Amino acid sequence: MTEGGDRGDDPNDHLLEILGGKHRAQALSTAAALGIADRLVADGARDSATLARETGCGDVAALDSLLRLLAGLGFLSEPTPGCFAITELGRTLCRDRLGAFAEFVGAAEQWDAWARLRDAIRTPERGTAFERAVDRGLYEFLATDAAAARRYDAAIEAFTRYEGIRLGERLDIPDGATIVDIGGGRGTLLLELLAHRPAARGVLFDLPHVIENVAAAFAGQPDTERIELTPGDFFSGIPRGGDVYLLKHVLHNWDDDRAAELLRACATAMAPNGRIVAIDALLAPDNRPDLARMLDLEMRVLTGGRERRKPELRQLFASAGLVLGQLERLTAASWLLVAERRP
Ligand SMILES: C[S@@+](CC[C@H](N)C(=O)[O-])C[C@H]1O[C@@H](n2cnc3c(N)ncnc32)[C@H](O)[C@@H]1O
Secondary structure, three states, X not given: OOOOOXXXXXHHHHXXXXXXXXXXXXXXXXXXXXXXXXXXXXXXXXXHHHHHHHOOOOOHHHHHHHHHHHHHOOOEEEEEOOEEEEOOOHHHHOOOXXXXXXXXXXXXXXXXXXXXXXXXXXXXXXXXXXXXXXXXXXXXXXXXXXXXXXXXXXXXXXXXXXXXXXXXXXXXXXXXXXXXXXXXXXXXXXXXXXXXXOOOEEEEEEOHHHHHHHHHHHOOOOOHHHEEEEXXXXXXXXXXXXXXXXXXXXXXXXXXXXXXXXXXXXXXXXXXXXXXEEEEOEOOOOOOOOHHHHHHHHHHHHOOOOOEOHHHHHHHHHHOOEEEEEEEEEXXXXXXXXXXXXX
């Protein structure tokens, strides 16, 4: 055995290493929530006591343990004993990178929901793991908890930024089109599409609490005057007459019946030559543990939704009277799906 306890190919070690994902994920999430990376970038290297004071932490020793784990993982360095500095990897935890996403992953409501996965698998009739944790579905909960809603919207926005889906020039959407973003969150994708089409207009449709926050964030931003902010519930009705209906990371939130209902609503609402442009993960035919596979379980925990394989997606669109044409890989967790009404 080496000094670090490395026992080579022992499967027990392998199991413990994988289970350590819990500790690593929560340590990273806590660091993001405390704003450690942004502070080290702004103010340079500092010791645990200084960081504890600056971030309002009363337990210096526990913060020191956290920082040492992060240093071991390569997110921080220790240029002089007891003093921590940010590394290139550590910068991914900043607010303008994936910090908001990391914070969301370890937030109490997420953690509690995952602890209920075993119950949800045993007795699905009693609700999703998330419903068991907070007594409500994810979106009902977010409508009543402003801090959690801000965390969620910021996390999705950070993930969307990370994906860097530059669809602006690639998508064949004519200038002058009306683009309706269904469940469009903070409108990140819609704004990118409009930036390349000066005569196009957008409709951003999402739940009332999301649209309320977007309205404040949009004030004075370029191109936002071409976006109509429309609050609502897409299972009760969606804006009609658009040329393109965007559904980015929305279908995977729902089981097949609800996803087909949403697709049918878009098909009914869109203009005669309208199109649906969906972006979602795609499950590989094998069991590789990629991001799509992780998101599949995440959807089951949070909303009762799921990721899908190619034939399942074709079947889903067909069940809503649509033909899925273009199917193209964009990023590790995103595929572009373009569908039209069946002739
Ligand atoms: C995973 S997020 C995707 C956000 C955005 N499309 C993106 O990819 O950045 C799902 C979005 O669907 C919205 N949503 C969930 N249920 C909804 C409903 N019943 N009606 C309208 N929007 C809903 C959520 O508020 C959230 O913004």
